[in-house]
Amino acid sequence: ACQGENAGDSSEGAGDSNDTDTEETADFKLGMVTDEGGVDDRSFNQSGWEGMQAWAEDNDLGEDAVKYYQSNDASQFVSNLNTAIQDQYDIIYGVGYQLAEAIDDVAENNPDQHFGIVDGAVDRDNVVSLNFRDHEAAYLVGVAAAHTTESDQIGFVGGQRGVVIDRFQAGFEAGVASVNPDIDVDVQYAESFADAAIGQQIAAGMFSSGVDVIYHASGAVGNGVFTEATDRMESDPDNQLWVIGVDRDQEELGEWEGGNLTLTSSLKAVGTAIQLASNEAMEEGFQGGENIVYGLAEDGVGITEGNMSEEAWSAVEEARQAILDGDVEIPETPEAE
Amino acid sequence: MSAVQNVIEMSGITKEFGTFRANDNINLDLKRGEIHALLGENGAGKSTLMNILSGLLEPTSGEIKVKGNLVKITSPDVANELGIGMVHQHFMLVDKFTVTENIMLGREKSKFGYIDKKSAEKEIRELSDQYGLKVDPSAKVENITVGMQQRVEILKTLYRGADILIFDEPTGVLTPQEIEELMGIMRKLTAEGKSIILITHKLDEIKQVSNRCTVIRRGKSVDTVDVSTTTQQELADMMVGRSVTFKVDKKPADPKGTVLKVDQLTVKESRGYDAVKEISFEVKAGEILGIAGVDGNGQSELIQALSGLTKSSSGKVHLAGTDITNKKPRKITEAGLGHIPEDRQKYGLILPMTLEENISLQTYYQKPYSNHGFLNYKEIKVHAKRLIEEFDVRTPSEEHTAASLSGGNQQKAIIAREIDRDPSLLIAAQPTRGLDVGAIEYIHKRLIELRDNGKAVLLMSYELDEVMNVSDRIAVMYDGKIISIVKANETNESELGLLMAGVPLAEAKKQVNEDGKEKVTVDSKS
Amino acid sequence: MLSIVFGFLFGAILMLAFGYNPLLAYDAMISGVFTSPYFMGEALRQATALTFTGLGFALAFKAGFFNIGVSGQALAGWISAIWVALILPDLSKFLLLPLCIIVGMLVGAIWAAIAGVLRAYFGTSEVIVTIMLNYTMLQLTNFIIRDVLTDGGNTSEMVGENASLSLSWLTALTQNSRLNAGIFIAIIVVILYWIFMTRTTAGFEIRAVGLNSHASSYAGMSAKKNIILSMFLSGALAGLGGAIHGLGTFGNIFTQGGLPEIGFDGIAVALLGLGNPIGIFFSSILFGVLDIGAGFMPNRAGVPDEMANIVTAAIIFFIGANYMIRYFIDKRAAKKQTSSSTQGGKV
Amino acid sequence: MNTIGILQLIVSSSLIYAAPLIMTALGGTFSERSGVVNIGLEGIMVMGAFMSAVFNIHYAATFGGWTPWFGLLAGGVIGILFSLIHAVATINLRADHIISGTVINLAAPAIGVFLTRAMFGAAQTGPLPESFGRDSFFLLDRIPIIGPIFFENTSGPAYFGILVSVIAWFVLFKTKFGLRLRSVGEHPHAAETLGIKVYAMKYSGVLLSGLLGGMGGAIQAQAIANEFGILTIAGQGFIAMAAMIFGKWNPLGVMGAAIFFGFAQSLSRIGVYIPIIQDIPAIWLLVMPYLLTILVLVGVIGRAEAPARLGTTYIKSR
Numbered sequence A: 001a002c003q004g005e006n007a008g009d010s011s012e013g014a015g016d017s018n019d020t021d022t023e024e025t026a027d028f029k030l031g032m033v034t035d036e037g038g039v040d041d042r043s044f045n046q047s048g049w050e051g052m053q054a055w056a057e058d059n060d061l062g063e064d065a066v067k068y069y070q071s072n073d074a075s076q077f078v079s080n081l082n083t084a085i086q087d088q089y090d091i092i093y094g095v096g097y098q099l100a101e102a103i104d105d106v107a108e109n110n111p112d113q114h115f116g117i118v119d120g121a122v123d124r125d126n127v128v129s130l131n132f133r134d135h136e137a138a139y140l141v142g143v144a145a146a147h148t149t150e151s152d153q154i155g156f157v158g159g160q161r162g163v164v165i166d167r168f169q170a171g172f173e174a175g176v177a178s179v180n181p182d183i184d185v186d187v188q189y190a191e192s193f194a195d196a197a198i199g200q201q202i203a204a205g206m207f208s209s210g211v212d213v214i215y216h217a218s219g220a221v222g223n224g225v226f227t228e229a230t231d232r233m234e235s236d237p238d239n240q241l242w243v244i245g246v247d248r249d250q251e252e253l254g255e256w257e258g259g260n261l262t263l264t265s266s267l268k269a270v271g272t273a274i275q276l277a278s279n280e281a282m283e284e285g286f287q288g289g290e291n292i293v294y295g296l297a298e299d300g301v302g303i304t305e306g307n308m309s310e311e312a313w314s315a316v317e318e319a320r321q322a323i324l325d326g327d328v329e330i331p332e333t334p335e336a337e
Numbered sequence B: 001m002s003a004v005q006n007v008i009e010m011s012g013i014t015k016e017f018g019t020f021r022a023n024d025n026i027n028l029d030l031k032r033g034e035i036h037a038l039l040g041e042n043g044a045g046k047s048t049l050m051n052i053l054s055g056l057l058e059p060t061s062g063e064i065k066v067k068g069n070l071v072k073i074t075s076p077d078v079a080n081e082l083g084i085g086m087v088h089q090h091f092m093l094v095d096k097f098t099v100t101e102n103i104m105l106g107r108e109k110s111k112f113g114y115i116d117k118k119s120a121e122k123e124i125r126e127l128s129d130q131y132g133l134k135v136d137p138s139a140k141v142e143n144i145t146v147g148m149q150q151r152v153e154i155l156k157t158l159y160r161g162a163d164i165l166i167f168d169e170p171t172g173v174l175t176p177q178e179i180e181e182l183m184g185i186m187r188k189l190t191a192e193g194k195s196i197i198l199i200t201h202k203l204d205e206i207k208q209v210s211n212r213c214t215v216i217r218r219g220k221s222v223d224t225v226d227v228s229t230t231t232q233q234e235l236a237d238m239m240v241g242r243s244v245t246f247k248v249d250k251k252p253a254d255p256k257g258t259v260l261k262v263d264q265l266t267v268k269e270s271r272g273y274d275a276v277k278e279i280s281f282e283v284k285a286g287e288i289l290g291i292a293g294v295d296g297n298g299q300s301e302l303i304q305a306l307s308g309l310t311k312s313s314s315g316k317v318h319l320a321g322t323d324i325t326n327k328k329p330r331k332i333t334e335a336g337l338g339h340i341p342e343d344r345q346k347y348g349l350i351l352p353m354t355l356e357e358n359i360s361l362q363t364y365y366q367k368p369y370s371n372h373g374f375l376n377y378k379e380i381k382v383h384a385k386r387l388i389e390e391f392d393v394r395t396p397s398e399e400h401t402a403a404s405l406s407g408g409n410q411q412k413a414i415i416a417r418e419i420d421r422d423p424s425l426l427i428a429a430q431p432t433r434g435l436d437v438g439a440i441e442y443i444h445k446r447l448i449e450l451r452d453n454g455k456a457v458l459l460m461s462y463e464l465d466e467v468m469n470v471s472d473r474i475a476v477m478y479d480g481k482i483i484s485i486v487k488a489n490e491t492n493e494s495e496l497g498l499l500m501a502g503v504p505l506a507e508a509k510k511q512v513n514e515d516g517k518e519k520v521t522v523d524s525k526s
Numbered sequence C: 001m002l003s004i005v006f007g008f009l010f011g012a013i014l015m016l017a018f019g020y021n022p023l024l025a026y027d028a029m030i031s032g033v034f035t036s037p038y039f040m041g042e043a044l045r046q047a048t049a050l051t052f053t054g055l056g057f058a059l060a061f062k063a064g065f066f067n068i069g070v071s072g073q074a075l076a077g078w079i080s081a082i083w084v085a086l087i088l089p090d091l092s093k094f095l096l097l098p099l100c101i102i103v104g105m106l107v108g109a110i111w112a113a114i115a116g117v118l119r120a121y122f123g124t125s126e127v128i129v130t131i132m133l134n135y136t137m138l139q140l141t142n143f144i145i146r147d148v149l150t151d152g153g154n155t156s157e158m159v160g161e162n163a164s165l166s167l168s169w170l171t172a173l174t175q176n177s178r179l180n181a182g183i184f185i186a187i188i189v190v191i192l193y194w195i196f197m198t199r200t201t202a203g204f205e206i207r208a209v210g211l212n213s214h215a216s217s218y219a220g221m222s223a224k225k226n227i228i229l230s231m232f233l234s235g236a237l238a239g240l241g242g243a244i245h246g247l248g249t250f251g252n253i254f255t256q257g258g259l260p261e262i263g264f265d266g267i268a269v270a271l272l273g274l275g276n277p278i279g280i281f282f283s284s285i286l287f288g289v290l291d292i293g294a295g296f297m298p299n300r301a302g303v304p305d306e307m308a309n310i311v312t313a314a315i316i317f318f319i320g321a322n323y324m325i326r327y328f329i330d331k332r333a334a335k336k337q338t339s340s341s342t343q344g345g346k347v
Numbered sequence D: 001m002n003t004i005g006i007l008q009l010i011v012s013s014s015l016i017y018a019a020p021l022i023m024t025a026l027g028g029t030f031s032e033r034s035g036v037v038n039i040g041l042e043g044i045m046v047m048g049a050f051m052s053a054v055f056n057i058h059y060a061a062t063f064g065g066w067t068p069w070f071g072l073l074a075g076g077v078i079g080i081l082f083s084l085i086h087a088v089a090t091i092n093l094r095a096d097h098i099i100s101g102t103v104i105n106l107a108a109p110a111i112g113v114f115l116t117r118a119m120f121g122a123a124q125t126g127p128l129p130e131s132f133g134r135d136s137f138f139l140l141d142r143i144p145i146i147g148p149i150f151f152e153n154t155s156g157p158a159y160f161g162i163l164v165s166v167i168a169w170f171v172l173f174k175t176k177f178g179l180r181l182r183s184v185g186e187h188p189h190a191a192e193t194l195g196i197k198v199y200a201m202k203y204s205g206v207l208l209s210g211l212l213g214g215m216g217g218a219i220q221a222q223a224i225a226n227e228f229g230i231l232t233i234a235g236q237g238f239i240a241m242a243a244m245i246f247g248k249w250n251p252l253g254v255m256g257a258a259i260f261f262g263f264a265q266s267l268s269r270i271g272v273y274i275p276i277i278q279d280i281p282a283i284w285l286l287v288m289p290y291l292l293t294i295l296v297l298v299g300v301i302g303r304a305e306a307p308a309r310l311g312t313t314y315i316k317s318r
Ligand SMILES: Nc1ncnc2c1ncn2[C@@H]1O[C@H](COP(=O)(O)OP(=O)(O)OP(=O)(O)O)[C@@H](O)[C@H]1O
Pocket: B017, B020, B021, B022, B040, B041, B042, B043, B044, B045, B046, B047, B048, B049, B089, B406, B407, B434, D317
């Protein structure tokens, strides 16, 4: 198969200096197909790609061992997967639940090719599914929120309703309730992952109604939530508001003149999951047909300390331990209203 | 410098559009205080020449001297500076602007960009008083009469201080009264030392006001003559290059049964008031009924209602025995109506479509032009070719767009289409507007031919001559009503003029008689 | 044609300016698509959907309307076709497939006709109405997927074999691409569209109304009827495209954050094809190739795939500005002429 | 929440959404008043958002709190440059206005992201150091009832937009420039015979749309999204176009329409705090802004009257 001599160019960022021809050296190679958003989305896709790069470096495989394929539209998933197949990889990962159907489809037609789906489940012998206990992380930030709120009103802003965001909502609500069942969680969906103005409007409504901590799981919509919070803090610094970030450490979004209002962020280590799964596959063989779920225990999800109070942090630590010990049951779907 | 000075001298003007020569070595001079007529067939190159003078077009070659100085008129602004102003054939007015805005546009009185409307309005009022150009400065142009629009155009040039005025076919859209008024204004302007170039197809107007006349044929100047010593016939012959007849040749009418019967028809105008008020009349087979009247007295609305383009609010219309009241245009067409619409480019043609498609615009859905919803272009083409030939529509081919035809030929195409359908009634609204005498002659002939074949014709025109020469009976409309119906051969221009002004028939006859006597005495004295 | 060359040239210049190798990029794009039956199949599959949305936009455009809502109408066709297929999985293929497609087409048509009716009877701008209906359809579709087709999920079930457009020989021929029977429907529709617009009285009326509504009503055509009809047909084409995209490309539907790309690309395709159905078909293919080929540029040539969009935009720009190209050609021709004629004069 | 609280929320959250729309729709108004259709507003917003984000990141240290306002200017400038393409294409090269606008919409996101990748190594710029934040209007916020509702902690850019609307209205209807601009959109031939430079006026119209559209994008980036990425402008340009038509090409009407869109959006987001509205099923609230717009348009506003020669190419007679 032909791999462009310049393949390194597309793998911007880390370890880009090595220009020597390493075509033949890589004996285990990974491909990745992004979902809409691209590899440098400072979030999900990027985390996956960085994980792959780190994996290549750790195993001294050279940069040609990993490559990504960018999708701008849902219709490109299948063709990107097929492009990747032509380029011959040991495992091709699809990042994002949107790719599940496409992987299912392509995996059926290419039984000898190994695939991985991140954040989704495909039940085939040549596919490994990597999933996350998002609800565990959401639970922890829920605990943090409950220990931080003064008004006993907390907000949750979801992007588009669906299985994945449901996990966030359910975990978060459970976490809050575990601290104080009387706290009101105001749940709203933007029905968008893009329009920040909607996020800002929702946040404005929530803060006005007395909410003082908002957790968002809504992609770019969340930018609007942060904007609204910082705007309010700057005009009224005495009234402390908090926002909780999602998927990666969103501390930088919470900067305002007088400090930082990112209470904490729930983390989802897509890259770690890919690294772990790939190493295991390389050493012990491909985990075809398995659905490997990464939670707190595997460092697949996590939480940042952020700007939590000590009290909140120790409560979070405690809750984490309880989860690890299997002492709490966290729901994956929100309670029906 | 002599007392009689040439304010304009155009010499050897040539203008080419691509390979086409619209002006070919034309010479023209204009004396101070003179009204100089420019005469020529459609497409002879009159507007082109004047557009060059007013800075809209640049000549391919030739020289222009203004007040003795050689000048290059590279833009309308330059023309303005030189004191040249033009009233265009097609009004250059912004409909949605007020009269004041239109007049001051480009020469706004302003402080730091902020428009001083008050002082502009004041100046406009002064000008309008000075020359007797009545306008309402604050009215929107779309709401004023055509006559007033024309006065706005004239005011535009005066407001810019023009002393050389060009009028391109100014009377085509005016009523006799308005024309009369315009002639007066032109005389007044020249009396104040302004000079005028007048383009018109109407020879009597040339005789009436102008001093000299330059005739252009096919882009070349034929001659410049002294109007007082040249007859209308001579002018016309010079223009066309052959001898033309003015008198419409027609046998007396032989009316038969009623074709169109209009009963108590009332039509609301788009803004809601009644434009046509309980009108009743009939048109018989084998006759031409003319509708005379000053623009804006309900003629357009009447015709729109008859042809189904607007709905009437009460009354009945029967065409060849069928009730067509408020029927859809197609039903009415099928009941036997042919219609040459007033605005040929807006209603009559789809300019970007080919001539053949335009010629089958009324029949495309019928056999043999289509079959079960499918068009038969073979038949359409055959038909178009026949009509183009028969009606002498000048076009390179039937596949050229209607837009590529000159106005006269566009009109011929419409007439061909409508007459060929053999309608029992033909409504012809302003069928010769803006056309040259040759074309007019032809169209009048076809209308009379139609009548002689036993069809009914309803002819609406603001042109009194046309109505009188072509119609058998004349209905005069005033204020939405038919004030009177008179026989064409028993009336005269003065009587019609009075009727059009709303004077009842008996009164009008009386006045005409008295006037006539007076005139005779005046004449005999001189 | 020339515009396409200029478009690629422009892209090449831009790439050079940013230090990329345009030859490598274009080679990656072209050979990526054309050396593989699979990717040729994919390009054609993408072209299939664009042909429909392009024709849909073009039809309304001919009638004088700016149907910016092809996206929403395509989505309407997509969701309803999938919905029908999921409701009636046991119907025979013979019945189910046409039913799904027809329902998709109808729903798209009705969605567009709303704008037509409002325009005809209230004079409401179809531009605003179709923009608003786009967002409405997006929300509605996501709602239906979540609350009707699934229990809170983001992806509907796959439709059964009986509602599938795939043809095994076509799939085999193109090495498992998703190219499907839709391409043949597209070709048929292109021909039907051409016949309809140029050879039928209804098409004649739509063109006439689009060019001059006054003269059309004078000639007995109903402006209202034609406004509604043209929007209806425009939506039907878009809906058909959506249905075929849904059944053929995906076999399901999923919640989306934005309107489907095939809608806005369809507008571009229509403009590229200059409103001529054959032209639209070929520009769809060009778009398909660019779209699929772009995927090869980052990896094989190190050029960001945004470049493909820039090239596309440039091509359309040059087509729109063909006056400029004509102008220069004419000028050169004129120069030649004058020089030859002066020569002739000397002789 | 008490009534004043709800009102304040409705007003401020309507304005949040409206701010970028007002500017962009005003831009469209200038362009279309001069006779040039500009569906490229979306693309122009993208470029404005991109440029302001870049500016913000690079110059935050230099300009401090004033950065967003300079960023607004930067967005406007790039908007002008981008609209120049549209102007040249439609005015000189006689391109179809819609084709040219589509080109801009296609090219802008591609170029924006392309350059963002080149400059930041990612498809998003990341958070901007300085954003517009909230403003209270000196003294005005002290007015009882009205003050807190309208003038306290509210969107500065939105009020800037309102101010620009009033200026735009004045320019369009009260000045020499406005009269000339409108005359060119209505009847370019007439304008030409009066010595008005038709092309120059059209250029002004289109470039103004670039300026204002770019500023609209800059507001979206610096007041709302607080970054630039492919998702920063997601259809706002089209909504702005709708607002322009809705407002009948009159700057004040356009402003009203933009605020109306903000209001309708806001109702669906904050409706949960308002009695009665909170009982409406969510899906209805979600589609309400759009359906409400259509209903208002049909029921109240009726026929929109575009400039007479909108979208037609003017060819100088020479
Ligand atoms: N812009 C143009 N491009 C090409 N040819 C033109 C153009 N304008 C005018 N012509 C040609 O020049 C000829 C003269 O046109 P012009 O308008 O001057 O005629 P005219 O004498 O004013 O006719 P009319 O009496 O009908 O007004 C026309 O036959 C037309 O073919």
